[in-house]
Amino acid sequence: MRRARRNWRLLDELGRGVAPRWMLAATTVSVAGALSLSLYPFGLRMFTDGFVGDDRSAVVIGAVLMALLYVTGWVCGGLSANLVAGLTERAGMHLRCQIADLINSVPGIGHFERPEYLRHLELLQERVKLLSGYPRQAIALLGVLVRLVVVVVLLATVYPPLATLAFAGLIPYFVDRVADRPKHRLDATLREQRRLADDLFTVTTTPGYGPELRTYRAAEDLLRRQVRLATRIARATAVGAAASGLLRALGWMVFASLFLAGIALVIVRTAEGETSLGQLLMTVVLVRRAQVQFAQIGETTSQLGTISVTVRSLHWLEDYAKRSGVRAADAAGRLPGSLRSGIELRSVTFGFDPARPVLHEVDLRIPAGTTVAIVGENGAGKTTLVKLLAGLYAADEGTVLVDGVDLATVPAPAWHERISVAFQDFARYELTVGQNVGVGDLPRLDDEEAIRSALARVDGTGLVGTHPAGLHELLSGGTGLSGGQWQQLALARAMMRDAPMLLMLDEPTASLAPAVEQALFENYTESARRLAREHGTVTVLVSHRFATVRTADLIVVLREGRITETGGHAQLLARDGYYAELFRMHAAIHGRPLPPSTGALPDAAPAGHDGGN
Structure with missing residues (x-):
């Protein structure tokens, strides 16, 4: 009952x-069309009986009624199709906005990694067009039911027991549902x-x-795999379709037998003079129309059944977003204006x-x-x-504290407004050059001075001069940038x-040329020092390039999801552990000598670590 109410x-x-x-x-138009096309056989009955009985007024009335109802039905059908198409288009736009809102109303991105969430989301993405046709199918079903009611009433005027034939259509309907x-x-x-x-396609x-x-x-190998997979899917689908078709055919055979028996009964009554020729013709037409209506009921209810499955996925997303919204509403923690003590992870x-x-x-x-550098092999969890620090994932266990405030108690938007991230x-974005940068601070999306300043910090001012329209150059429709240029835009953002x-x-420099990388870090280092001095900003770097890593105040070594070493560059080299091993491999690959293992220890100290493993 609750599901029916939600549907x-x-x-x-x-x-x-x-x-x-x-x-x-x-x-309204659909119902009017259904009534008109269902009632026109009554005009045929009047015309036929008037012609047989030499009743000219009945002939004229029957002909006019038949023509008027038939034309009205076709006009209403065409008009209804256009109205329903417009309604479906609007419903589709509303659904897409609703689904997008449900997805983006969930804090973080952890839900994108959960199989159950992805299953419901993919089903909705596949069937959003089908779901937008929900009103169309409902209106179609209403029209079919109106036609059936008229058919039942008109059959009853011929011979009351004939009205029960309409309910024989329930047989193929239920068989279709089972199939x-x-x-x-x-x-x-x-x-x-x-x-x-x-994916292979x-x-x-x-x-x-x-x-x-090439x-x-x-x-060729991928094509062979695609063919094998397509063949397997086609065979399974064909077997299922054949079994379903045989079951449906059986239902329609029973239905057709009952209707043929009904027509035979009317023919016998006509031969005996108990039924007029006009009533016989009307019965034949109504039986034929009833057959079509029941076929449409089967098709429409099948579509509605598929829609019902899809609707359950939409309701699942709604419930998930609601639960997430309740948790977000409970988050009432307040962040300070700037960092004073720092950020701490406890048993996360x-x-x-x-x-x-x-x-x-x-x-x-x-x-x-x-400034913290995080190093480790691919897949280590960097x-x-x-x-996790960005608040895009929520810790399963443990806490993340920002100046002593549990990040789980802080509304996600409040934290996201206080951080900046350049992701790997x-x-x-298919936006302009300037907007690709301005997205990093939406209130200043079109602030050219701020955008140029951000580009200057990553040595990206040259990007503006490479395009005729400068910051206003639209990066879509074939306008190409190199991977390094896109990365500079992301860093500027x-x-x-x-x-x-x-x-x-x-x-941050995976796609950058060495000269650009050097200029970037010269500019960045100055910015990082200013932010640290004025606002207590913590900078986190993830990099495989040790020329970048060694400048950090604190280096954190991740291995298989655990912190195995922490300290400064010189300290970790002196310890001769996993970090030193990685550094030596990097130096050997790039032909650089190992620097002296001396240097001041950083002020930072990891909670729960004594400088060892």
């Missing part, structure tokens, strides 16, 4: 809520295989994959799969004004730690905020 509420929202006038007009169940189960079973087939048809596919001669554990956490009992204290997998509490750069 009705969604239908009302997509219809009357989104476009009330369109919904009313489409429903649809295996189809839905098969769809769920094949969803992963279909997704893989779609994307890879083999997208220009960006072309160079590697260089490694992988195209996080993972997408509870059985395999990405971070294990991480303890770390970062004093205000400190980016996960960055996203940075976004490439992270520099837009003047006084962040936390500035994080995840592999």
